[in-house]
Amino acid sequence: MHLLHPFTVPVINVLNLLAACLLLLSFAMLxxxxxxxxxxxxxxxxxxxxxxxxxxxxxxxxxxLYYSAALTLLLKxxxxxxxxxxxxxxLGAEWDSETMVNIPVTMLAGLMLVIFAFGLAQPISMxxxxxxxxxxGIALAVILLSFLMMITRRKAVTQVIGFLAMENGLxxxxxxxxxxxxxxxxxxIALDVLVGVFILGLFFFQIxxxxxxxxxxxxxxxxxx
Amino acid sequence: MELLAVLSLPLLGFFLLALFGARRxxxxxxxxxxxxxxxxxxxxxxxxxxxxxxLVLHDQFFVDAFNVFLVALTAFVGLTTAxxxxxxxxxxxxxxxxxxxxxxxxxxxxxxxxAAMFLALxxxxxxxxxxxxxxxxxxxxxxxxxxxTRASLEAAWKYFILCxxxxxxxxxxxxxxxxxxxxxxxSEGMTALLWTHLNxxxxxxxxxxxxxxxxxxxxxxxTKVGLAPLHNWLPDAHAEGPTPVSAVxxxxxxxxxxxxxxxxxxxxxxxxxxxxPSRMLMGFGLLSAVLASFFLWxxxxxxxxxxxxxxxxxxxxxxxxxLGGPIANFAALLHMTVHSLTKSSIFFTAGHASQAxxxxxxxxxxxxxxxxxxxxxxxxxxxxxxxxxxxxxVFSSEFLILTTAMREHxxxxxxxxxxxxxxxxxxxSRVQPMVFGDKEAQPLPHSPALVPVFVHLALVLMLGIYMPxxxxxxxxxxxxLIG
Numbered sequence: 001m002h003l004l005h006p007f008t009v010p011v012i013n014v015l016n017l018l019a020a021c022l023l024l025l026s027f028a029m030l031x032x033x034x035x036x037x038x039x040x041x042x043x044x045x046x047x048x049x050x051x052x053x054x055x056x057x058x059x060x061x062x063x064x065l066y067y068s069a070a071l072t073l074l075l076k077x078x079x080x081x082x083x084x085x086x087x088x089x090x091l092g093a094e095w096d097s098e099t100m101v102n103i104p105v106t107m108l109a110g111l112m113l114v115i116f117a118f119g120l121a122q123p124i125s126m127x128x129x130x131x132x133x134x135x136x137g138i139a140l141a142v143i144l145l146s147f148l149m150m151i152t153r154r155k156a157v158t159q160v161i162g163f164l165a166m167e168n169g170l171x172x173x174x175x176x177x178x179x180x181x182x183x184x185x186x187x188x189i190a191l192d193v194l195v196g197v198f199i200l201g202l203f204f205f206q207i208x209x210x211x212x213x214x215x216x217x218x219x220x221x222x223x224x225x
Numbered sequence: 226m227e228l229l230a231v232l233s234l235p236l237l238g239f240f241l242l243a244l245f246g247a248r249r250x251x252x253x254x255x256x257x258x259x260x261x262x263x264x265x266x267x268x269x270x271x272x273x274x275x276x277x278x279x280l281v282l283h284d285q286f287f288v289d290a291f292n293v294f295l296v297a298l299t300a301f302v303g304l305t306t307a308x309x310x311x312x313x314x315x316x317x318x319x320x321x322x323x324x325x326x327x328x329x330x331x332x333x334x335x336x337x338x339x340a341a342m343f344l345a346l347x348x349x350x351x352x353x354x355x356x357x358x359x360x361x362x363x364x365x366x367x368x369x370x371x372x373x374t375r376a377s378l379e380a381a382w383k384y385f386i387l388c389x390x391x392x393x394x395x396x397x398x399x400x401x402x403x404x405x406x407x408x409x410x411x412s413e414g415m416t417a418l419l420w421t422h423l424n425x426x427x428x429x430x431x432x433x434x435x436x437x438x439x440x441x442x443x444x445x446x447x448t449k450v451g452l453a454p455l456h457n458w459l460p461d462a463h464a465e466g467p468t469p470v471s472a473v474x475x476x477x478x479x480x481x482x483x484x485x486x487x488x489x490x491x492x493x494x495x496x497x498x499x500x501x502p503s504r505m506l507m508g509f510g511l512l513s514a515v516l517a518s519f520f521l522w523x524x525x526x527x528x529x530x531x532x533x534x535x536x537x538x539x540x541x542x543x544x545x546x547x548l549g550g551p552i553a554n555f556a557a558l559l560h561m562t563v564h565s566l567t568k569s570s571i572f573f574t575a576g577h578a579s580q581a582x583x584x585x586x587x588x589x590x591x592x593x594x595x596x597x598x599x600x601x602x603x604x605x606x607x608x609x610x611x612x613x614x615x616x617x618x619v620f621s622s623e624f625l626i627l628t629t630a631m632r633e634h635x636x637x638x639x640x641x642x643x644x645x646x647x648x649x650x651x652x653x654s655r656v657q658p659m660v661f662g663d664k665e666a667q668p669l670p671h672s673p674a675l676v677p678v679f680v681h682l683a684l685v686l687m688l689g690i691y692m693p694x695x696x697x698x699x700x701x702x703x704x705x706l707i708g
Contacts, residue, residue, distance in 0.1 A: 143393070159386060182417075189359075203370070
């Protein structure tokens with residue numbers, strides 16, 4: 001077993017601050033209608049993740065975590081936002097916005113979800129080390145908020161961003177609560193995400209071709225008669 | 226050695242078919258790779274039956290009676306589906322629904338999908354299991370949307386988003402599992418997620434964390450099993466994808482996802498006791514079986530009908546695993562086998578039936594016996610088998626499940642009987658006019674390969690009448706492993 005250095009108080013405070021920022025960004029994503037803004041916010045989330053992972057790496061002395069921080073930076077801050085931007089540019093969907101979303105109601109539902117997430121994570125937080133106490137709750141809240149975003153939005157691109165934001169929440173749970181999953185698995189997950197985004201990119205063009213729009217309201221034909 | 230062959234042959238097949246998948250020989254290549262994989266899998270099964278469980282490559286891969294049985298089944302159905310798909314896809318091409326480029330995608334993804342399933346079955350690492358399940362999802366998304374019609378795109382999108390969300394829940398569950406394991410095993414490299422290591426210390430894992438982890442894992446992998454209320458993707462994906470894909474989705478992927486759930490259940494039971502996991506499995510299982518049987522009445526599309534029937538059967542199997550104990554587990558494993566054999570053979574015939582009639586709508590399919598008796602009889606016998614008529618193996622497993630349920634949880638038997646009865650009435654009333662009825666179907670432009678259908682049904686019949694002692698012993702060992 002690795003001997004983990006005890007975290008110092010300032011480190012914990014900074015980590016808590018980063019966690020709070022992550023949660024705040026999730027709410028910001030819920031409140032945005034424009035796809036481009038969402039991509040920017042998603043990139044910011046990736047940046048926060050990268051920072052928090054490096055901080056955990058630095059203070060716990062687990063050097064593999066630097067690799068996962070680098071992986072996050074490469075994938076979630078640079079590659080994925082780039083791919084998404086190019087996709088919506090080529091689809092001519094840069095200024096698409098969601099008009100059907102009731103933002104205040106969504107925000108209220110989001111608040112409820114956060115309370116629920118903290119309640120769910122409470123018993124586990126009690127037995128965790130100091131560093132992870134609030135982290136699991138926040139990670140779960142980020143996952144649920146992204147889920148909410150996927151449910152409320154009707155555009156294909158937005159749903160995918162919601163999906164990726166959920167992956168961010170999962171990644172945060174992995175690094176903060178457990179000092180990172182083993183490297184091979186992280187690589188596997190990263191590969192799956194990347195392949196998934198490529199497949200979805202292909203999909204966007206096919207959907208566009210067939211439905212003349214990326215609006216998923218057109219895709220409600222398959223149901224029971 | 227055999228293990229590496231099982232894992233690497235489909236992967237090799239993926240690369241070969243990605244290069245040559247558009248050639249005329251591609252289907253034959255697909256069949257030969259599947260055959261080689263099947264031979265390797267059988268050798269692996271023989272070895273495990275003789276020498277017991279195997280742990281290789283720094284404990285990263287693990288084979289015991291439970292997963293080797295699924296590996297053999299997967300390889301077998303993979304082979305027969307490859308044989309079936311050769312004429313089927315050729316007819317689709319003749320009908321102008323597919324181009325050689327799409328066929329290349331189909332063949333390559335078929336092998337990748339097989340590789341992902343073998344990895345999921347053979348890995349000892351809970352994290353890799355997750356990665357493999359996700360890879361299996363991604364490879365089938367492209368297969369479901371192969372026809373590029375509006376409906377198939379919609380089905381594939383639904384499949385991706387629902388299964389993606391489901392599988393994300395499973396990842397959270399896996400993270401929680403790791404969180405608990407780290408406390409018991411230490412974070413020494415990769416070992417904290419190895420199933421065998423976790424299984425050794427499962428008594429020391431923190432119960433509260435594992436309880437929550439199991440909820441996430443069950444909901445997550447359960448989405449892929451097709452358990453209600455997260456089953457919405459399943460009928461669409463089955464109906465809109467090409468038929469060989471429906472056959473392997475129903476016959477294999479659902480089994481592999483259920484395998485993941487059961488592996489998790491074994492760990493969790495060691496920590497929090499059997500009460501919560503078994504109740505959850507029974508609840509989800511019953512709900513899926515009953516709900517699906519009522520949905521069967523409202524179906525007009527033949528492949529959707531049998532998609533719902535898969536949900537019903539996966540529900541029954543999940544319920545049986547929830548019951549636990551040697552008999553129910555034995556029955557569940559048997560039911561997994563017979564369901565996968567029967568359902569894939571039904572999809573084979575249903576696919577050709579809709580090709581002959583030019584529609585998947587059941588109202589348009591009439592008088593199969595008149596034009597092509599083999600397809601008609603195959604569909605009829607397959608339906609009788611899946612409905613649990615006595616000489617077939619489905620009857621034995623359902624009978625065992627029912628009697629165990631009567632003894633252990635009498636309250637659940639009426640629900641189970643309702644599900645079985647309603648499903649019987651719904652499916653039989655639909656299949657009967659399709660098979661008999663007036664002659665409307667056209668002869669197929671290319672002769673179909675229906676040998677797999679009858680091989681599958683003969684196996685199911687054999688399992689119902691006479692089970693070889695070696696096979697029974699094998700099921701018994703696997704059932705004991707699950708506890």
